[in-house]
Amino acid sequence: MPSERWVSPPVVAREASPAWIAVWRFRLLALVLLVAVVVLAVIAFRQVTGANAQDPGIDAIGALLLR
Numbered sequence: 001m002p003s004e005r006w007v008s009p010p011v012v013a014r015e016a017s018p019a020w021i022a023v024w025r026f027r028l029l030a031l032v033l034l035v036a037v038v039v040l041a042v043i044a045f046r047q048v049t050g051a052n053a054q055d056p057g058i059d060a061i062g063a064l065l066l067r
Helices: 019-049 058-066
Strands: none
Touching: none
């Protein structure tokens, strides 16, 4: 019985994508990560200070430090 052999398909040359696409992809990803960090910082700030919608929590920091 002859053994089966896998033959790879021919490699088709393709022009590289433009550099501006990579630049905008990087900028978009950086913006998304920056927004995520800001949202997490706001959530952490509100948790640590006990702030709610009525009290933004700025005075709560002073109360925590003066205890």
